[in-house]
Structure formats: C-alpha cells, structure tokens
Amino acid sequence: MTFLARIEHAGRPCVGLLEGDRIRLHAGTIFDPGAETGEEVAVADARWLTPTEPTKMVALWNNFRAAAEKNGWAIPAEPLTFLKAPNSFAAHDHAIPAPKSYDGRVAYEGELGIVIGKACAGVSVAEAADHILGYTCVNDVTAMELLQRDPSFAQWTRAKNFDGFGVFGPVIATGLDPASLTVRTLVNGRERQNYRVDDMIFPPAELVSRISQDMTLVPGDVIACGTSLGVLPMKAGTVVEIVIDGVGTLRNRYG
Numbered sequence: 001m002t003f004l005a006r007i008e009h010a011g012r013p014c015v016g017l018l019e020g021d022r023i024r025l026h027a028g029t030i031f032d033p034g035a036e037t038g039e040e041v042a043v044a045d046a047r048w049l050t051p052t053e054p055t056k057m058v059a060l061w062n063n064f065r066a067a068a069e070k071n072g073w074a075i076p077a078e079p080l081t082f083l084k085a086p087n088s089f090a091a092h093d094h095a096i097p098a099p100k101s102y103d104g105r106v107a108y109e110g111e112l113g114i115v116i117g118k119a120c121a122g123v124s125v126a127e128a129a130d131h132i133l134g135y136t137c138v139n140d141v142t143a144m145e146l147l148q149r150d151p152s153f154a155q156w157t158r159a160k161n162f163d164g165f166g167v168f169g170p171v172i173a174t175g176l177d178p179a180s181l182t183v184r185t186l187v188n189g190r191e192r193q194n195y196r197v198d199d200m201i202f203p204p205a206e207l208v209s210r211i212s213q214d215m216t217l218v219p220g221d222v223i224a225c226g227t228s229l230g231v232l233p234m235k236a237g238t239v240v241e242i243v244i245d246g247v248g249t250l251r252n253r254y255g
Contacts, residue, residue, distance in 0.1 A: 052220035063226030092170035110185035
C-alpha cells in the first residue's frame with residue numbers, strides 16, 4: 001500500500017510518499033511520483049495541499065442502504081449525483097470558513113473519495129479499476145437549510161459549494177480493497193458516524209463506470225461516494241475528523 005501526498009515545500013507544491021511520520025519528496029507528479037529527491041518533511045511540519053487539483057468532484061446522494069432504510073428512501077435505480085466546484089476544495093488542516101451569506105445550519109458528511117488516475121469515458125465496470133488511482137477521505141459539507149428553501153427548486157449547487165465545503169485528503173491510498181473499509185466521523189473527538197463501505201448501493205467500480213457514461217472523468221477528479229447515518233450540524237469552532245483506517249484521517253476546524 002502506498003500513501004501519496006501533496007504539500008507546499010520551499011514555496012512550491014511538491015509530491016511525496018507518506019512513510020510513518022515523514023513525507024519523502026519525489027520529483028514527479030501525484031500520478032507518477034518518479035525518483036526521490038532526497039528531501040523529507042515531518043508530518044507535523046507539513047503544509048498540506050489537496051492531493052490532486054480536480055476539475056470537479058462528483059458527489060452522491062442516497063448511496064447507503066442503512067440510511068435509505070432508516071429515512072424511508074427508495075433504493076435508487078441509478079446513482080444520484082451532483083457536482084462540487086473547485087472553489088469548494090480544501091485540504092487537510094485548513095479551516096472551513098463559515099459562509100457570510102448564510103447563517104443557517106451547516107453539516108459535516110464523512111465519506112470515502114475515489115480519485116481518478118486515468119481519463120475515462122464510457123468504461124465498463126471491469127475496466128473501471130484501471131482508471132482509479134486510489135482512495136481518500138472526504139468531508140462533503142452542506143448548508144442544510146438551503147437545500148429545500150425554495151419549494152420550486154432544490155438548491156444543491158448553492159448548498160454544497162460555499163468556499164471550503166469540499167474537503168478532501170490528506171493523502172491518496174493506493175493498493176487497497178475499498179469494500180473492507182469503515183468510515184468514521186469524529187466531532188470534537190466524539191464519534192458521530194461509523195459505517196461500512198460495503199453497505200454502498202453502488203460500489204466504487206460501478207460508480208466510476210456509470211458516471212463515465214455521462215461525463216468524462218479526468219486524472220485528479222474525485223468521486224465522493226455519499227454518506228450514511230449520523231450527519232449533524234456543526235457549531236463554529238468544531239473540529240471534524242473523517243477517519244478511514246487504511247486511508248488516513250482528514251481533520252479540519254469549522255468556522
């Protein structure tokens with residue numbers, strides 16, 4: 001298993017491999033790290049960047065059976081998706097700013113993220129794995145009261161795309177089986193979400209395949225796989241950690 005990272009070092013973005021409490025820098029890209037430079041940075045001193053610079057984050061609603069059952073939602077026949085724009089992206093340890101134009105409830109959503117490694121359009125489920133670079137942690141932050149504020153039009157774009165509302169990182173984990181993973185969300189140290197990835201209605205390879213039928217996915221794009229039970233609003237000053245053992249811990253303060 002490999003853990004790929006992007007950090008700021010000496011005033012520029014750098015790629016590295018996380019090994020224990022150190023990040024060993026490499027000369028290449030996140031998709032092809034290349035040779036080691038001989039430099040390393042302590043994790044405690046790292047200035048984290050998002051692991052990739054996506055053109056888009058494709059996110060899922062209603063993709064877990066436990067949440068669908070408890071909320072009385074029908075199992076969807078196809079993935080229910082929306083987009084998060086690049087302005088929303090934020091890295092590990094960066095603050096999530098409270099929106100200035102909205103003073104309602106804002107919720108965390110701990111999720112598994114799929115990171116695309118090769119461009120794909122119209123790929124089959126069998127082909128999809130070859131287009132996945134690895135997996136990361138996602139906090140799909142939501143302005144809850146905006147979603148249905150106007151009964152004539154659900155405002156998914158506005159509710160999901162304030163600056164800093166698409167947090168992902170800190171690393172990309174490669175060489176693992178996503179079905180074996182568990183997503184946990186800690187709020188000020190207290191566990192609020194704990195669910196298994198294998199409860200997904202549409203698992204990762206199927207998501208990549210189905211989404212690629214509708215739009216081309218390019219290297220660095222992220223698919224946020226949706227969340228399960230335990231979503232709650234956050235107060236200003238709240239520290240949220242998305243913990244996926246085998247992938248990493250994404251930590252941010254809200255407000």
